Amino acid sequence: MSNSRPSWDEYFIKLVDEVAKRATCDRGKSGCVIVRDKRLLCSGYVGSPPGFPHCDEAGHDLRKVFDPDGTVRQHCVRTIHAEQNAICQAARYGISLENTTLYCTMEPCRVCAMLIISVGVKKVVAKRRYHAAQDTRDLFKKAGIELVVMEDSVETYDNQ
Numbered sequence: 446m447s448n449s450r451p452s453w454d455e456y457f458i459k460l461v462d463e464v465a466k467r468a469t470c471d472r473g474k475s476g477c478v479i480v481r482d483k484r485l486l487c488s489g490y491v492g493s494p495p496g497f498p499h500c501d502e503a504g505h506d507l508r509k510v511f512d513p514d515g516t517v518r519q520h521c522v523r524t525i526h527a528e529q530n531a532i533c534q535a536a537r538y539g540i541s542l543e544n545t546t547l548y549c550t551m552e553p554c555r556v557c558a559m560l561i562i563s564v565g566v567k568k569v570v571a572k573r574r575y576h577a578a579q580d581t582r583d584l585f586k587k588a589g590i591e592l593v594v595m596e597d598s599v600e601t602y603d604n605q
Contacts, residue, residue: 448600449532451602453483453581454548454570454593455482455595457478457485457546457548457570457574458548458570458595460476460478460485460488460548461476461477461478461548461549461550461571461572462550463474463476464476464478464488464489464490464527465478465490465491465527465550466490466492467492468489468491468524468527469476469490469491469492469493469499469500469501469502469524469533470491470492470499470500470501470505470521470523470524471500471501471599471601472500472521472545473491473521473550473551474489474490474491474550475490475491475526475549475550475551475598476488476490476527476549476550477489477490477526477527477530477531477547477548477549477550478531478547478548478577478592479531479532479535479542479545479546479547479548479566480545480546481544481545486535486540486542486545487531487532487535487538487540488531488534489526489527489528489529489530489531489532489533489536490527490530491524491525491526491527491530491532492524492525493523493524493525493532494525495571497523498523498542499523499524500521500524503523505521505523506521506522506523507519507520507521507522508520508521508522512577516582517588523540525552526554526556526557527550528547528548528549528553528557528560528561528566529536529556529557529560531547532560532561532564535564541548541565542564542565542566543565544565544567545565545566545567545568546566546567546568546569546570547561547566547568547569547570548569548570548571548572549569549570549571549572550571550572550573550593550600551571551572551573551574551575551578551580551600552569552574552575552578552581552582552594553569553571553575553581554575554577554578554581555567555577555580555581555584557581558580558585559584561585561590562585562588562590566590567589567590568590568591568592568593569585569590569591569592569593569594570593570594571593571595572593572594572596572599573594573595573596573598573599574596574597574598574599574600574601575600576600
């Protein structure tokens with residue numbers, strides 16, 4: 446009888462999928478967990494700050510984003526990203542994120558990447574690629590952060 450156990454990366458990515466189910470913006474249902482020594486420290490999902498209306502209550506707050514190549518995209522600014530929420534949760538409860546591994550739904554955006562670097566995360570494991578992650582890859586390389594992408598597919602969502 447074979448009992449196939451998931452690797453640690455597979456295990457924590459499955460937790461990311463569960464955390465993402467709490468997301469309140471349906472455009473990018475993302476989750477994040479941060480671990481040290483195979484122990485869960487904190488989690489976060491796409492959602493508004495405490496006390497503010499969520500997309501599933503008040504609708505999206507869409508803004509146009511202009512890519513360097515001239516592409517115009519829609520971005521919802523009502524919520525904060527899963528990675529930001531996890532980092533904020535750690536800060537709120539006095540948890541150091543030095544030498545941790547961050548697991549997330551897709552490669553982090555540039556702003557999240559800078560926060561991840563600033564708090565001392567050493568490894569990022571993303572389930573999928575993000576369409577605008579080249580800056581993130583470059584920043585992580587410069588900072589010495591290992592980036593692992595488990596599935597070589599790009600995360601997409603409506604009205605991107």
